[in-house]
Structures are given as C-alpha cells and as structure tokens.
Amino acid sequence: MGKPFGGVVLNSAFRVIVPFTIVYGVYVLTHGEFSPGGGFQAGALLAIGIVLARLVQGQDAKFNVKGKHAVMLAGIGAFIYAATGFLPLFFGGNFLEYSCLPVHMHEAAEVHALGILMIEIGVTLTVMMTIIDIMDALIRESDSDE
Amino acid sequence: MKKMSAIIIAVALGLLCLSISCLPKIGDPNSAPNSYVTPYYIENSQKDTGSPNIVTGTLADYRGFDTLEETTVMFLAGMTAMLIIKAGKKEKNKAAAEQDAESVVQEKSAAGDKTEMISEKEAEK
Structure with missing residues (x-):
C-alpha cells in the first residue's frame, strides 16, 4: 500500500462520494431514534470516508486519522458510553437510568431520547475508529512485508 | 489432560x-x-x-447494559488486532536484526569471499 491507486476517475469519485457518505452517516446517527439506524451503522458509514481516502490517496492523505489516534478515540467512545451510564448514579438513579440525568426537559421521555443520543455518539465513535484502526494495522503489516 | x-x-x-x-x-x-x-x-x-x-x-434503553458490553467488545477487538499485528512486526524486526548481527560476525571471523557475498546479499535484501 505504499503507492495509492490515484487517477483522475478515482480522485473525482472520491470527492463526490465522501461528503455524501459523511452527511448520511451523521443523519443516520442523529435520526436513529426515529428511523432505522443508530450508532453501529453510522460508525460504519463515517469510517467509509477515511477508508476511501486511505485507499485512493495513500498513507499520507490529508483527510485521515492515524492509527495511534484511532485507538485512543475508540477508547474515548467507549468511555462516553460508560460515563453516560455512570452519570445517573450521582443523581440518585441506577446505572444507565436516563430519566435521572441532570437535564430538565418538558417530558421525561425527552431526557431518555437525549441519553440514547449520547450513548449512540459513543458507539459511533468506537465503531468508526475500530474500523480505521484494524485497517491501519493491516496496511502497515503489508508495508513491512515489502 | x-x-x-x-x-x-x-x-x-x-x-x-x-x-x-x-x-x-x-x-x-x-x-x-x-x-x-x-x-x-x-x-x-x-x-x-x-x-x-x-x-x-x-437496544439503547431497555437493553442498554448489553449494548455497553457490545461497544466494549468492539473496542477490545480493535485494540487486539492492533496489538497482535504490531507485536508480530516487532518480533520480525528483532529476528532480522539478529540475522544482521550474525552475518556481521561471520564477516569478521571468516575471511572467505563466499560468506561476504552471502552477507552482502542479505544486506541488500
């Protein structure tokens, strides 16, 4: 994977496809409560952008997340989820009891929706960064073979 | 057993x-x-x-705890892949370094042209 695939067709296709996949990924994430979708799917969609950038433009693509940072961000995603779970414990609730989150809304169900959105963000970050992380590990392995 | x-x-x-x-x-x-x-x-x-x-x-509310474990498993899978592949690479590097050192020793001890040729070939690799 030392050399990128490159080429006019791939470069322009990359520029057309990636913005749409990223917008669609964010849509799937934030709209996951109302329509099919959610954290796992959104993470896979968001990872496509960076995987494509790696494939088309090579290791030193501008639109990129390095392997080291990917592992860290995956951990941060899992931490966001766990922190959302632990937060209600300090406000008199059980683990992951969203109705005890320290936010005031008109309805109790809206607080639940907010809690769901928070954990979905954590899941998305973890899934996206794990995909990038595994791909980065495999690509670097093939680099050392050459 | x-x-x-x-x-x-x-x-x-x-x-x-x-x-x-x-x-x-x-x-x-x-x-x-x-x-x-x-x-x-x-x-x-x-x-x-x-x-x-x-x-x-x-998924996220009634079975939130389950999804937390799923996310953790995902994170662990990524980390394990990284660790396994990186560790394999390090061992390979170590083995290559040992081979290089051996070839240097051979070069010093044996004055024959043959061993030098081989070690040069290895170095080129």
Missing part, C-alpha cells in the same frame, strides 16, 4: 445439542418472552424511551 478436556467439551456440546430441542420454537406466541416482555415493549416503548423506533428503544 488434553484428552480429558476434549471429552468434557464433547459431552457439554452434546448436552447443548440435546437441550436445543427443549427450547421454545421461533415465533411461538405462547413462549415466555413472547407472552410477557415483547407486548410490554411494543405497548410502552414510545412512552418510556421517547423514541418512536422500538428497535432503538430496546
């Missing part, structure tokens, strides 16, 4: 296969999960979780 554990695993697997026939059939309306939990989720999901999507409500 190995034989013993293999026998235990085989027996446990056999018991598992036998017990599968005792499980309720898929889609059986009278089975325990279908007669208590599922109707409750279908009726109260939107009221309880504030999300009109029952799947998301169940």
